[in-house]
Amino acid sequence: MLINVPETVVADALRGMAAAHPELVVDVENRVVVRRDAPVAGKVALLSGGGSGHEPLHGGFVGPGMLDAACPGEVFTSPVPDQMVRAAAAVDSGRGVLFVVKNYTGDVLNFRMAAELAEDEGVQVATVLVDDDVAVTDSTFTAGRRGTGATLFVEKIAGAAAEEGMPLERVEALARQVVAGSRSFGVALSACSTPAKGGPTFELPDGQLELGVGIHGEPGRERRGMMTSREIAEVALEAVLEDLPPRLPVLVLVNGAGATPLLELYGFAAEVHRVLDERRVPVARTLVGNYVTSLDMAGCSVTLCQADEELLRLWDAPVQTAGLRWGR
Amino acid sequence: MDAVLDGGFVVRWLTAAAGLVEREAERLTELDSAIGDADHGANMQRGFAAVVKTVDTRPPGTPGAVLIAAGRQLISTVGGASGPLYGTLLRRAGKSLGEAPQVTVGELQTALRAGVKSVQELGGSAPGDKTMLDALVPGVEALATSFEAAAGAAEQGARDTVPMLARKGRASYLGERSIGHQDPGATSSALLFAALAEAAR
Structure with a gap:
């Protein structure tokens, strides 16, 4: 570290x-x-x-x-x-x-x-x-x-x-x-290590992933063998959409857990869009990056937020922070 | 049961607790990494080290005042769920003791019972949920017998959490997978009673 x-x-x-x-x-x-x-x-x-x-x-x-x-x-x-x-x-x-x-x-x-x-x-x-x-x-x-x-x-x-x-x-x-x-679903490809412990906070063998992982490495719904980005997008969105079928266009956050490269996150974002297209869920905006991370965990999460016109306007409004910055 | 306890006793109790937490910190973190987020040892260590500093630098007070000061310190230092919960336990017990310069074991038991009730309300939990309460409740009840009995009962209570299904706190996210692990909160609660027995020896 x-x-x-x-x-x-x-x-x-x-x-x-x-x-x-x-x-x-x-x-x-x-x-x-x-x-x-x-x-x-x-x-x-x-x-x-x-x-x-x-x-x-x-x-x-x-x-x-x-x-x-x-x-x-x-x-x-x-x-x-x-x-x-x-x-x-x-x-x-x-x-x-x-x-x-x-x-x-x-x-x-x-x-x-x-x-x-x-x-x-x-x-x-x-x-x-x-x-x-x-x-x-x-x-x-x-x-x-x-x-x-x-x-x-x-x-x-x-x-x-x-x-x-x-x-x-x-x-x-x-x-x-x-x-x-809003609804989210996260997937871990590796555990995260806290400085205090100096090692992984949970055991996740190579080639396994944790579906539904929490942002502190809390276990999720189940553990499975490695899946493709496309398969992960399907499982994650299935869980999200089943819980809250969208009635409005959605804001999409494709979020990295900390140790997953942007190259992979953008690939995952493409799969997320593919699944949403298939389900005829209109996408209003998409944000890709490491925003709500879990130290050095590898993995990703997807969050959908149903946005009416007012929410969309507020989302597009200028913002000037270290982590998020757009507008004027 | 007739022993009379003063503020100095409470300071010795909290100092002993800090020592035990220090010694067992790694184990608490290990237990917490199985069903929580691997910070319980470090948090308790930080909290009780601050408590010892506070009660050492203050002029010796009544048992109630020492407990209130210790509880406030935990709330201000620990964070997480354990800060407010342990802080409330001690603060509420201290308030219940009032300003008496000396208290009996029976009065301490009544005070701790009030503290445990506050923990129960704050956390919205009950015995059997695989939490601190599973050690605190039997520990407080066994105080009627002796300090050693209370330490034993709390320790047994912590061990009894192993087969339980967690219903509160971070471990509850595990559902069935929380079964088979000892609850870290119950384990640190048992240390409080072990420290009480140590201070009384």
């Missing part, structure tokens, strides 16, 4: 982020990344966070048109409430803060505590939970669906809405609309 010692991995990355992005205020000590012009007068603020190891999520999505602040936790560990309280105070313009939270027990508990503490300090907080991973059965017998690729859609679309000056209730409603219309 390209590290100094496991203990300083997150702080080292934040120092690098500060060096590379003067447009961000990076508080290495307190683990908060804030856009430099925050609080932006008259604007609802967007705040997210989660375990590190999924870069560019979330710190790489801080900037005009997306997040106002991000709180990175330790690798694969949710941040602590103190971080979110500090970040909320830094970005609140008085119009409220939307917490974007991926549905994992740790994130949910820490953000819930943070929301209570921030409200005690007079910050109006709304929370949206992202839970798009269809590999997990959503029942009272599990912690519910995991939040994965749809987080990018939520942060981009709600971020654009906030940038336009919409009120908190409207930004929150749009974020919920994105969550309700």
Whole structure:
């Protein structure tokens, strides 16, 4: 691993982020990344966070048109409430803060505590939970669906809405609309290694793949022998489309897990488009790249988000962050 | 049951817990990599090291105050699910003890029972879900007998999670595949009771 010692991995990355992005205020000590012009007068603020190891999520999505602040936790560990309280105070313009939270027990508990503490300090907080991973059965017998690729859609679309000056209730409603219309499915071709463990966090023999893997290497639905890109696209989209048959054109995210080359991801994107064409699902936009990663895991995920005209307009709106950048 | 416990005892308990967590960190991470995300050892280590620092540098307080300070420190340091859950356990127990400078084992048991109830509410889980509760609940109940009995009951409770199907937390994503693995949260919870017995010896 390209590290100094496991203990300083997150702080080292934040120092690098500060060096590379003067447009961000990076508080290495307190683990908060804030856009430099925050609080932006008259604007609802967007705040997210989660375990590190999924870069560019979330710190790489801080900037005009997306997040106002991000709180990175330790690798694969949710941040602590103190971080979110500090970040909320830094970005609140008085119009409220939307917490974007991926549905994992740790994130949910820490953000819930943070929301209570921030409200005690007079910050109006709304929370949206992202839970798009269809590999997990959503029942009272599990912690519910995991939040994965749809987080990018939520942060981009709600971020654009906030940038336009919409009120908190409207930004929150749009974020919920994105969550309700998004589904994901991930596949691992190799396990990921955390710095703390120094080796793979789960066993995945060569020539095997994990269908429905989570972004922390959580096991999925089943393990199979190696499949072609075309076969993987079919299985992944079958799971996604079965869960939520689209009524609208879709935004497509073809996401890399971290160690899969873009060459392969674009090949996979072609297969995804082929399957969607066959199923007569119209594609509005496609984004290909490493956006919600799992350290050095090889693999990919596909996320579909049903987009009406308003969501599409907000998706196309300008964004200027380290990880996502287009428009003016 | 008549032993009287002061703030110093609670500090010794938490220090012993930090020692055990340090010693068992690798095992906790190993268990967590089987059904979680391989960070439980490191998280608990970071949390309890911070707790020891906090209770060592503060002027010695009442048992309740020490537990509240330790709980707050865990919430501010650990992250993940274990931070809020362990933090709430200690903080709630501390609140329940109030400002008494000394407490009986029976009062400590009542306080920990209140703490466990809060953990149950926060996590939305129940005994049998393959969580911390499977060690905490029998541990707290066996305190009525002795500290050693509580340590034994919690340890047994942790072992009893092996055949269970996880219904909460990250292990629940595994479904049937969570069966056959000991729960890391229950395992670290058992360490808390082992530390309690160690502090009482």
